[in-house]
Amino acid sequence: MKMRSFPSPSYAQLQRQTKWIKWFMRTYWIVIAVHFAAQLLSFLLLPYPSDAHNFYYYILLYPTILMSAVTVLAQYIQHVSVKYSFYALFIAGTIISMYIIHLNMDIRIIPATILLPIVASTVFFRINLTLFTAGLQIIAFGILYKWDHLFRLYLNDFDLIAIPIFIIICTLVASIIIISGRELVNDLEATMIAKQELIAQNTMMSKLAKTDALTSLFNHISFHEFYEKALVHAEKGTPFHLALIDIDNFKKINDTYGHRTGDIVLSKVAQLIRDNMSPADIAARYGGEEFAVLLFEQTFEEAYKLMENMRKKIAQTSHEELGNRSVTVSIGLKSYSPNDTKVSLFEDVDALLYAAKRSSKNKTVTPFHPAQY
Incomplete structure (x- = not known):
């Protein structure tokens, strides 16, 4: 089946997308703050397998500073270059999700956060961004598996197959949502154009009904x-x-x-x-x-x-x-x-x-x- 191509986003669409990017950036800060608070409360109120020095430095402060720095850098790129702001947004989101998975891999549901950037990319109705984001998540999974021995410890053989498959399935579903959404937008635009043409025709008919055809004066x-x-x-x-x-x-x-x-x-x-x-x-x-x-x-x-x-x-x-x-x-x-x-x-x-x-x-x-x- 031939995939339908869509035109590049207009200036107005880029303006709307820029607004969504700013909302995502604010969400990153909320995620960082919630993660910071959750980690701190867990250490203070629950049995925690780490001493105070390791917790505050390696689990709390260092990851929080790094995730904040990544978010600040993404915001700076968004400010100076709208063209690359989408990529900066999803790279930053991928890095934040990697750190959250790294620090909370004992929670079985946490690896699923690797799918969230793919789902979030559908907001922009751009398949190239979704594919780029999916590629980032596969790279992130590979990095975590190769260099994070604790991540490998919590994975079983089924996870090695299931997680990439879930990434692929999520990407396909996101692409279908985007194609369907773009077709809906095109249908709405066609409807609006037809409505505008109808209004213009009605206006012309109303004018013709009120004016004399020969002299163009009122009748x-x-x-x-x-x-x-x-x-x-x-x-x-x-x-x-x-x-x-x-x-x-x-x-x-x-x-x-x-x-x-x-x-x-x-x-x-x-x-x-x-x-x-x-x-x-x-x-x-x-x-x-x-x-x-x-x-x-x-x-x-x-x-x-x-x-x-x-x-x-x-x-x-x-x-x-x-x-x-x-x-x-x-x-x-x-x-x-x-x-x-x-x-x-x-x-x-x-x-x-x-x-x-x-x-x-x-x-x-x-x-x-x-x-x-």
Whole structure:
């Protein structure tokens, strides 16, 4: 069976792994402290096969100092080189486990601590680290067996076979856990990506549902949603202005140049409206060649000046599709007043728009700037 390969860890993964390394380093200190306390209490409270000098020097202080030095060195490597911190971590753990086994080999379960670094390596989900750690444990077992005569004394022939087999089995199990874990992570990442894509699609669909496909302005339905919200805020003291814009003689453009050209003109006029309004304002294609604009955060005179500037810009823009001719627009504009309702305000502005169209067009008509017939 072909083993699945995994990409190298990312920077974010290395950051998380560095956090775990620090936790393991703290655990080493806890293990050293607990071992120190256990040895001392055993000597003080239980029959102990050693005199005070040998105990304090060879069993308590010297091993504790050596294990502490190894841990400090591993922490220093972790601080100066993240790349080698994993190896320093497991080498230090192997040395600490060797000393604990050496000092407590009369406890039958103690040799099993040689498996703990392999199990711990699974936290990092890196098979190369697990294999490296397994190799360290085999080397550690060989060192203990060759140079520690007391270790050999407590082992029987079965142990010589069982311990290496347990190391191999533990390594295989750890590798399976890592592969399974990595596949689970990949599945979760795939699920997250799919979820993000779905959110993006929903966002796009929501945007499409709220905007007009031709002009990219808000559509008729969206305008009424914003209009109703504007009325609610206006009743609480935040007034606004409503403008309706209609392209003059648009039917003639469609009849003369075709609907495709009419669509291009509509799109260009919508762009001019968008480019010449305040970022706080909302523009929508209300229907056909008619646009609606909600104006906020400005006085009526400022709103009138903005709409007049917009009207002039549209009139000054030539269209290649119309033989470099321009189009004009008529505009009705009115501010919200406390007596207005949704229907009455819209009808008033609509009436102002048609007054502009009946009086030679290409003008902005308001209650303060009436049409001149």
